[in-house]
Amino acid sequence: MATTTETAGSNAQRERRRRILDATIALADTGGFDAVQMRAVADNADVALGTLYRYFPSKIHLLVTALGREFERAEAQSRTRAVPGDTPHQRVMHVLGVTTTALQKQPQLTEALTRAFMFADASVADEIHLVGIKLTAMITHAIDGTDEAREPTTEDMAIVRVIGDVWLSALMGWVTGRTSADDVTKSMDVAVKLLLR
Amino acid sequence: MATTTETAGSNAQRERRRRILDATIALADTGGFDAVQMRAVADNADVALGTLYRYFPSKIHLLVTALGREFERAEAQSRTRAVPGDTPHQRVMHVLGVTTTALQKQPQLTEALTRAFMFADASVADEIHLVGIKLTAMITHAIDGTDEAREPTTEDMAIVRVIGDVWLSALMGWVTGRTSADDVTKSMDVAVKLLLR
DNA sequence: TCCAAATCTAGAACGTGTTTCAATCATACC
DNA sequence: GGTATGATTGAAACACGTTCTAGATTTGGA
Numbered sequence: 524m525a526t527t528t529e530t531a532g533s534n535a536q537r538e539r540r541r542r543i544l545d546a547t548i549a550l551a552d553t554g555g556f557d558a559v560q561m562r563a564v565a566d567n568a569d570v571a572l573g574t575l576y577r578y579f580p581s582k583i584h585l586l587v588t589a590l591g592r593e594f595e596r597a598e599a600q601s602r603t604r605a606v607p608g609d610t611p612h613q614r615v616m617h618v619l620g621v622t623t624t625a626l627q628k629q630p631q632l633t634e635a636l637t638r639a640f641m642f643a644d645a646s647v648a649d650e651i652h653l654v655g656i657k658l659t660a661m662i663t664h665a666i667d668g669t670d671e672a673r674e675p676t677t678e679d680m681a682i683v684r685v686i687g688d689v690w691l692s693a694l695m696g697w698v699t700g701r702t703s704a705d706d707v708t709k710s711m712d713v714a715v716k717l718l719l720r
Numbered sequence: 721m722a723t724t725t726e727t728a729g730s731n732a733q734r735e736r737r738r739r740i741l742d743a744t745i746a747l748a749d750t751g752g753f754d755a756v757q758m759r760a761v762a763d764n765a766d767v768a769l770g771t772l773y774r775y776f777p778s779k780i781h782l783l784v785t786a787l788g789r790e791f792e793r794a795e796a797q798s799r800t801r802a803v804p805g806d807t808p809h810q811r812v813m814h815v816l817g818v819t820t821t822a823l824q825k826q827p828q829l830t831e832a833l834t835r836a837f838m839f840a841d842a843s844v845a846d847e848i849h850l851v852g853i854k855l856t857a858m859i860t861h862a863i864d865g866t867d868e869a870r871e872p873t874t875e876d877m878a879i880v881r882v883i884g885d886v887w888l889s890a891l892m893g894w895v896t897g898r899t900s901a902d903d904v905t906k907s908m909d910v911a912v913k914l915l916l917r
Numbered sequence: 918t919c920c921a922a923a924t925c926t927a928g929a930a931c932g933t934g935t936t937t938c939a940a941t942c943a944t945a946c947c
Numbered sequence: 948g949g950t951a952t953g954a955t956t957g958a959a960a961c962a963c964g965t966t967c968t969a970g971a972t973t974t975g976g977a
Contacts, residue, residue: 533943533944535943536954539955557933560932560933560934561933561934561935562933562934570955570956571955571956571957571958572935572956572957572958573936573937573938573954573955573956573957573958574954574955574956576934576935576936577954577955580935581934581935582933582934582935638839641838641839641892642835642838642839642896643896644896644897644898645896645897645898648897648898651898678914681910681911681914682914684907684910684911685882685886685910685911685914687889688885688886688888688889688890688907688911689882689885689886691885691889691892692884692885692888692889693885695838695888699839699840699841699842700841700842700845701840701841701842701845701848710881710885713878713881713882714878714881714882714885717875717878717879717882717914717915718914718915730973730974732973733924736925754963757962757963757964758963758964758965759963759964767925767926768925768926768927768928769926769927769928769965770925770926770927770928770966770967770968771924771925771926773964773965773966774924774925777965778964778965779963779964779965918977919976919977920975920976920977921974921975921976921977922973922974922975922976923972923973923974923975924971924972924973924974925970925971925972925973926969926970926971926972927968927969927970927971928967928968928969929966929967929968930965930966930967930968931964931965931966931967932963932964932965932966933962933963933964934961934962934963935960935961935962936959936960936961936962937958937959937960937961938957938958938959938960939956939957939958940955940956940957941954941955941956941957942953942954942955942956943952943953943954943955944951944952944953944954945950945951945952945953946949946950946951946952947948947949947950947951
């Protein structure tokens with residue numbers, strides 16, 4: 524793999540970067556989007572405010588990058604095992620259900636990361652794209668069900684895109700307190716039923 | 721109709737409210753979300769900052785209310801005529817196409833209103849709900865195609881919900897500069913094809 | 918018409934994201 | 948080892964959403 528942002532720079536720099544992202548996640552987990560204050564992140568990560576801004580040009584970049592790291596972790600884990608369920612619908616719902624449950628356990632963190640994702644503009648396109656790829660991989664893997672990666676068809680990809688859209692929208696409703704976590708699962712179920720038939 | 725927020729208060733108050741919303745739209749149309757600064761809105765509407773906050777408790781409330789007003793206008797207009805097209809798919813795409821074209825002509829305004837919608841939390845639930853109702857009405861009317869309103873089936877409503885979700889997601893990609901307006905139309909087309917078959 | 922209550926105004930002030938700057942520190946190269 | 952270059956620090960300053968206050972104005976009822 525080519526040298527990416529994660530592995531660039533000196534040891535000390537990689538350490539700083541890790542501390543910053545750890546502090547970000549910790550603060551987000553405690554108090555959500557509003558608790559991720561740049562001064563607090565800098566303090567907790569033991570770097571100066573200016574340094575924080577040298578590593579991440581905005582709060583949104585910071586949070587979306589943190590989201591990418593979490594997503595990467597989740598997707599890597601999901602990749603290791605086959606998804607239970609007899610039909611694509613069941614398997615997709617299984618993955619979505621597991622994920623939703625996980626998100627429910629850390630509502631503040633979910634709120635912070637989702638808000639950042641929604642607010643991100645073109646300057647964060649790369650990080651957003653990474654998240655999209657990971658999500659697509661997870662759902663495609665679920666439709667497939669096997670350990671082996673298969674080349675998804677055009678229709679598969681379209682379906683996955685729509686599922687991702689519905690998911691984001693449902694998540695948005697949940698993190699903004701307009702709907703319940705149950706509603707997320709329900710609307711996913713309806714959408715998946717419509718799409719995988 | 722019961723006395724709603726729009727018609728409550730004295731003449732002078734209704735006038736102030738209208739001036740505020742007009743100033744909001746004008747600023748949004750010029751410079752998008754960032755240009756809608758509370759001090760600028762107050763100045764342009766000839767009210768004090770404190771008064772602005774008495775009418776709308778936050779910038780998000782202000783923008784989402786303005787969005788509701790615009791949506792109401794659009795839906796009222798769409799209600800007056802039958803939608804052209806021979807199939808539900810064609811008719812829905814016609815409505816979405818017309819709407820997307822309209823939004824493209826005022827990209828800054830679209831950006832401001834969409835961002836506000838995405839950022840809105842539970843305290844704006846009423847205004848959000850109004851927008852949802854209007855959108856649902858427009859798409860249901862398009863599926864139907866006739867002048868007469870028909871009671872939508874459960875499946876209709878589910879489909880309309882999913883279409884709305886995909887639309888929001890596509891719009892989000894567009895207003896944040898990650899995708900083109902063409903992409904919006906394309907992804908709507910794919911989603912509608914998947915759903916209305 | 919007059920008064921009490923509500924509303925409006927002008928402006929200061931606060932919090933947090935972001936920028937800037939001078940001084941200090943670390944690193945790489947001679 | 949010495950030095951140039953870049954990174955880091957600490958702190959101040961700015962922008963904009965939001966809150967607050969004291970006084971002026973408007974409104975609605977007696």
